[in-house]
Amino acid sequence: MRAARPGQFIVGAFVATILLGTLLLMLPVARTGAPGWPTGVEPPVLGPAIGRGAPLSVALFTATSATSVTGLIVVDTATYWSGFGQAVLLVLMQIGGLGTMTIAALVAIVIARRLGLHQRSLTAAATGELHLGDVRLVIVRIATLAVLAQAVGTALMALRFLVLGQDPGTAVFHALFLAISAFNNAGFAPYTDSLIGYGADAAIILPVSALIILGGLGFPVLIELRRRFRMPRRYSLNTRLVLVGTALLLAGGWLAMAVLEWRNPDTLGGRPLGTKLLLSWFASVSPRTAGFNSVDIAGQYDVTWLVTDLLMFVGGGPAGTAGGIKVTTALVIAYIVVTEIRGERAVNALGRRLSRSVHRQALTVAALSALAVLIVTMGLMILTPADLDRSLFEAVSAFATVGLSTGITAELPGAAQGLIIVLMFIGRLGPVTVAAALALSRRTKLYEYPKDRPLIG
Template sequence: MADPAFAPRPTSWYAWLRDSVDSLVRRSPSRFAILVFTALVMVFTLLFSLPIATADRTVTPLHDALFTAVSVICVTGLATVDMATHWSAFGNVLVVVGVNIGGVGVLTLASLMGMVISRRLGLRARLMAASDTNPSRIHAGPVNEGQAIRLGEVGNLLVTVAISAFVIELVVTALIFPRILAVGAPAGEALWQSVYYSAMAFTNSGFSPNVGGLAPFAGDYWFLSALMLGAFLGSLGFPVIYAIARGWRSPRRWSLHVKLTLFTTVALLVAGVAMYIALEFDNPKTFGSLNAGDTIFQSLFMSVMTRSGGFATINISDLNGSSLLATDMLMFIGGGSASTAGGIKVTTLAILFLAAFAEASGRSQMEAFGRRIPGDILRLAVSVVLWGATTVAVSSMLILHISDAPFDLVLFDVISAFATCGLSTGLTGDLPPSGVYVLAATMFMGRIGTVTLAAALAASQSRQLFSRPEERPIVG
């Protein structure tokens, strides 16, 4: 065996960097992904702090620059500054580039950077990209690769990520460009705003490039429908887009993950529309003055955007308390796995309901669409929900202590930060620097994913070679 001391050393800084990255990826792909994500936040914080990034050529305070960087990379949409007036052309370009980078996903992004450095997509890089589409690969034991993307298809998945993002944003840009021209914007400005809005819709960010946000387009249902289309496709997840693009003629052959995502997403959209109609139809500040058709459309828009889209045609603080709570629930659930949306993900909710149904019907196993779901997936789903709920609870307590704001407003903005939704009651812009840092950390925790963070902290799993005596505690 060769002595490591006499092993050939890298002949250039590039080779040394490549070998260092390869070594880190071998030890812990998830840690490498979080390291990449953290580095991106730091780089964008520095860039947003530069005078060239602001309209008045002043230095943005650290807490505002950091919060904006985290919100952009985490594709959240919350802001402590006026995004339409504070940033220069350079700053706005940073926003658009940042949300597209963040929308790709933590692990997929790390895989792409690994490809650039190592000049190949090896097994480790494939595992990293695949774990963004099927987090159960970080656990020991057999995994049904058909639930998401097979390892051999990861290269195609990465191509699909880039192509789908470009095509969908291009289509949304083409749809809304004439509508922005119609409100009197010059051609160049209309094109820029179209690109900006399409990027924010597909990445589920919700930033707006013009003063007043969506106010000029509140009654333009073509414009709002285009935004909903982009946000909906972005929230489905790249594995679902890949599966549909590859086999749209054979829905029966879609994987369980695709079927669960589509079914739960549609069910939540319909439930959201029904809740907003029932809770807001008589609210004069929101939908009370609208006719039946307008109320249904605006409720649909709210239902789509609360899943992580971040756009709103109404003042969120004008919603009834019951509607705020309903929105909290929709935001906390979020969108599909490996998507630009945040939250605990729709498949997590589906697994919990399937487990409850199996328990109520006396079945020992979870089943859906003719497939059996193993018990370790339920444990993973419970862990995700508990970690998310703990993050929201701790952040809410800290914000309540810092701001003394009403609980319902604090809870709303905290869940919006954790779920990277971007809707706000107006509280975020009024927080002191300490509260801004808390919300920034909440966004970061919500975006990097509970599964990724748990894998990074664990680094490796130990196998227990013995079993202790069984005893059943009383539950309920």
């Protein structure tokens, strides 16, 4: 029997995690019994329910959103799900953020103290590691970095919640929930209004921002930063591209959000200067696939939605918790365009020449991603009364595993929910598995067709 490729195993493990999460969320113990939203509104539901548990459609949508670390919701996380249900979401977010293959490899290391060759190859494909011999060390470092970052974030936010008057148990749980959700770029929050209630509180917004950025850099970058902290000149091209691209997007997004929304009475207008800067900063950080919001997204201007669409579509760094086409993909395409405009032959980036296989991979990932977003956007416009702006925003948010919404998610009919579920799935695994397949399945043809040159443009 022919062995399955790493991409197939990764997809299979991802599907299995979603199905198990769906089953657990359907259990009556996972639900409080409250309506979908505090206002009493119930979302459109499909499928059976186990007793008084969540219906199949609600559980499947939520499990997919948590495992794909997206954050789109059809029911209120704070009131609909019980403590058990929220704990299930925490586990799904952690598995989705670190990766099913990474978690499986970590369990094998703890229990068996070793990894087989096949499991090393699967984990290497999932984490972006090129050397199979280093996989075990990489897995341990990923787990250590994740636990350390989330622990520090939990401690900082728990102290703040205690100062604000929350009881110790609630303060620690809410801080832990936010830390796991932020580092894994999931966007789930234990509050009905996401982080709007803490939008002006730097002691909450800044730790959440830091965790989002760290998780969004990608594990290869985090590991290299840790290993070569004192030798920045020796950073790999991938690390330098991610750091440069992240800085440009954060700064550009911060400036754009501040300028566009400065006088908007529904978002930044009428706020103190410091609060405006903090809110616009977070509005730039969160679309990098995190999905928290500290202002009402529905109250933003249409042009701000478009800027957010661009930030979401690019996303963060590869082989991490972020979604989107990735910063490296966007920069490679930008370098290709600049090279073509200049009439040069070789595509160079930060002192290195990019191989032609990288050109093809970047263009393929971007093209397939744009096609997926376009198809779902059209589907939402057909199935719902939402206009182009809202439909595009919802589709990009789902594909980029962000979780921001203009407010239409909970009202989507069953067929539209199905489209979003598929897009969240593709967004989390699609570009990664496509890039891995292109890298792992190189076939050499014994012949070539005659060369020709069609007219372009």
